[in-house]
Amino acid sequence: MRKIAVFGGTFNPVHNGHLHLAKNFYNIIHADELLFIPTYIPPHKAPVELAAARDRLEMCRLAVKGTPFGVSDMEVKRGGPSYTSDTLTALKKIYGRNSSLYLIVGEDMFLTVDRWHEPEVIYSLATLCAAPRGKGGCGKLTDYAVKLRRKGADVLIADIDYLPVSSTSVRSAVKKKENLSAYVPESVACYILKKHLYSE
DSSP states (O other), rough: EEEEEEEEEOTTTTOOOOOOOOOOHHHHHSSSEEEEEOSSSSSSSSSSSSSOOHHHHHHHHHHTTTTSOOEOOOOHEEEEEEEEHHHHHHHHHHSSSSSEEEEEEEEHHHHHGGGSSSHHHHHHHHHEEEOOOOTTOOOHHHHHOOOOOOOEEEEEEEEOOOOOHHHHHHHHHHTOOOTTTTTTTTHHHHHHHHHTTOOO
């Protein structure tokens, strides 16, 4: 049974916190493959200073160079709102029955999963994986996991050390012309500066 970890998100931009979460879950799951899948249009929250999909996709590709991770452009190619249920359905067709999908979700998004588009499809296709943002956050996730399990979901909560980096903090650092090395890989920092992303 091949284990495929799926890390979807806006990645506006992708940063070291995303990579930290991906590395930890990749090892915890013993995944055969991990895919970053940037959204075309995020359906769950209004985009703030949203970079073009092609730029967010390219930053993901730059960020995973030298890692065992891959990047899929399936949501960008599909266009429109990027629904996780559609993406998992497509991935299951690609990888076949002899595969298990693991969906990596940030704490804030995990706590709203039951309000996503077609949540029952998500529960049927993937194990939900989440980690707390900060110390002592596991209790909240564990309580919510009980609720999701009652609805048929498989859930994996991991107490991974939180790396305090967010896409908001990266965009703020760009505006302030701060050094980005603490936030994103060097290749991503160079791309942001070269393309003048988030500077206005």
